[in-house]
Amino acid sequence: MLISKYSEPEFDPYGDARQTETDDGWRAPLATSKLSAVLSLPGSKSLTNRELVLAALADSPSTLHAPLWSRDSELMVEGLRALGTGFDRVPGSGEFGDDLRVTPADELLGSTTIDCGLAGTVMRFLPPVAALALGPTTFDGDEYARRRPMAGVIHGLQALGVDLDDDRRGTLPFTVHGTGSVAGGELEIDASASSQFVSALLLSAARFERGLDLRHSGERLPSLPHIEMTIATLAARGVAVDNPETGRWVVAPGPIRGIDVDIEPDLSNAAPFLVAALVAGGSVTIAGWPAETTQVGAQLIDLLPQFGARVVRDGDRLTVHSPESATAEARGIRGVDLDLSEAGELVPNLVALAAFAEGPSTITGIGHIRHHETDRLAALATELNGLGGRVTELEDGLRIEPAPLHGGAWRAYADHRMATTGAIVGLAVPGVVVDDIASTGKTLPQFTALWEQLLA
Ligand SMILES: O=C(O)C1=C[C@@H](OP(=O)(O)O)[C@@H](O)[C@H](O)C1
Numbered sequence: 059m060l061i062s063k064y065s066e067p068e069f070d071p072y073g074d075a076r077q078t079e080t081d082d083g084w085r086a087p088l089a090t091s092k093l094s095a096v097l098s099l100p101g102s103k104s105l106t107n108r109e110l111v112l113a114a115l116a117d118s119p120s121t122l123h124a125p126l127w128s129r130d131s132e133l134m135v136e137g138l139r140a141l142g143t144g145f146d147r148v149p150g151s152g153e154f155g156d157d158l159r160v161t162p163a164d165e166l167l168g169s170t171t172i173d174c175g176l177a178g179t180v181m182r183f184l185p186p187v188a189a190l191a192l193g194p195t196t197f198d199g200d201e202y203a204r205r206r207p208m209a210g211v212i213h214g215l216q217a218l219g220v221d222l223d224d225d226r227r228g229t230l231p232f233t234v235h236g237t238g239s240v241a242g243g244e245l246e247i248d249a250s251a252s253s254q255f256v257s258a259l260l261l262s263a264a265r266f267e268r269g270l271d272l273r274h275s276g277e278r279l280p281s282l283p284h285i286e287m288t289i290a291t292l293a294a295r296g297v298a299v300d301n302p303e304t305g306r307w308v309v310a311p312g313p314i315r316g317i318d319v320d321i322e323p324d325l326s327n328a329a330p331f332l333v334a335a336l337v338a339g340g341s342v343t344i345a346g347w348p349a350e351t352t353q354v355g356a357q358l359i360d361l362l363p364q365f366g367a368r369v370v371r372d373g374d375r376l377t378v379h380s381p382e383s384a385t386a387e388a389r390g391i392r393g394v395d396l397d398l399s400e401a402g403e404l405v406p407n408l409v410a411l412a413a414f415a416e417g418p419s420t421i422t423g424i425g426h427i428r429h430h431e432t433d434r435l436a437a438l439a440t441e442l443n444g445l446g447g448r449v450t451e452l453e454d455g456l457r458i459e460p461a462p463l464h465g466g467a468w469r470a471y472a473d474h475r476m477a478t479t480g481a482i483v484g485l486a487v488p489g490v491v492v493d494d495i496a497s498t499g500k501t502l503p504q505f506t507a508l509w510e511q512l513l514a
């Protein structure tokens with residue numbers, strides 16, 4: 059359990075979830091009538107953690123309005139605080155917690171240890187920051203975090219001349235021996251395993267003495283919208299990223315501006331609620347949907363209609379209605395054939411939807427999600443098949459065939475999106491028990507409370 063170092067009220071990333079857990083797990087509630095819910099969601103993990111890093115590297119203080127307060131953002135704050143960054147909670151108008159004032163350190167200082175938990179953004183985005191700090195910083199995390207790929211960041215920093223001691227394992231734990239500056243310059247990395255390698259280096263690049271001329275050399279580059287998000291957050295702080303050709307990014311050295319920034323609601327965390335409209339029937343509305351965004355969750359607007367949903371936007375409200383072809387006997391969900399290489403983090407929830415479709419689905423381009431919080435391809439196949447599903451693992455994806463599901467245990471593997479996927483299945487299948495619903499605290503500590511609101 060993570061103890062917040064903030065002043066009162068203490069922040070508990072597992073608060074709502076813990077209250078609803080029993081000894082054997084969380085009994086996923088069954089939907090007993092059609093949904094008609096309007097929900098608001100807390101801030102985006104990807105935006106919050108980028109803005110925290112950039113605020114810490116900026117030349118003046120920043121304020122984050124309506125940031126995410128969750129395990130991943132807490133770990134990012136604690137990591138940056140350990141390097142000397144100042145944080146103050148300030149009352150804000152957000153529904154889900156205070157605003158956050160970030161005061162950059164005069165000089166970043168190492169001689170510390172950073173706990174990355176299971177957060178990809180923390181383990182990838184902070185080592186370049188630690189390289190800019192004076193003194194050694196040791197990185198470690200949860201047990202499974204030691205299996206998540208880090209090579210692009212580790213070898214990338216080493217190639218830039220940073221003294222990084224990783225016992226040649228290419229994973230956590232490792233120590234960055236920061237000297238207060240990074241030379242920067244030309245660099246080639248393979249980011250096939252995670253777009254976060256590219257984002258990590260770009261976020262700190264303007265603070266390198268020669269900036270960065272970064273090339274990606276691998277066969278594929280997953281999660282491109284997340285790199286676009288990195289570029290957009292840098293641009294808002296006066297850092298231009300030149301993209302002269304596919305797979306190459308150039309950043310000139312220069313200041314990163316302190317700014318006040320509104321954090322958008324997390325659109326990937328909208329996925330379980332929107333998917334629920336198709337599984338349980340009825341409609342689900344998310345309030346506060348941004349007019350424009352770089353979040354990959356926005357792709358749900360085009361993805362859900364492929365399963366048969368009707369999606370309506372009305373100002374800042376996005377509503378998903380169950381398929382018009384739905385009847386009292388059938389949900390009317392269509393099977394799909396999708397390449398989700400850009401939207402890997404949406405896969406678990408969409409696979410649950412495919413499990414209720416009338417025809418088979420194939421989802422490809424997602425080999426990299428074997429390196430997310432768990433091997434998501436194996437986890438999804440194992441858990442759905444354990445409930446009677448017919449899911450086959452492909453080299454870079456999954457094939458899902460229609461099959462009647464029955465209740466039983468659903469393992470979350472400490473993965474927030476596996477936990478929410480179990481909740482979706484449990485909407486329509488009686489007796490699904492999720493072993494670790496508290497893992498939703500990684501990015502959405504309010505998950506179980508919002509799920510109750512969804513079903514109210
Ligand atoms: O930069 C980010 O905020 C993220 C990038 C993606 O990582 P991968 O490229 O490893 O899939 C995504 O899946 C993850 O949830 C968040």
Ligand SMILES: C=C(OP(=O)(O)O)C(=O)O
Pocket residue numbers: 176177178179402403430431475501
């Ligand atoms: C892959 C994910 O997280 P992380 O930021 O830890 O990579 C995710 O949230 O789906």
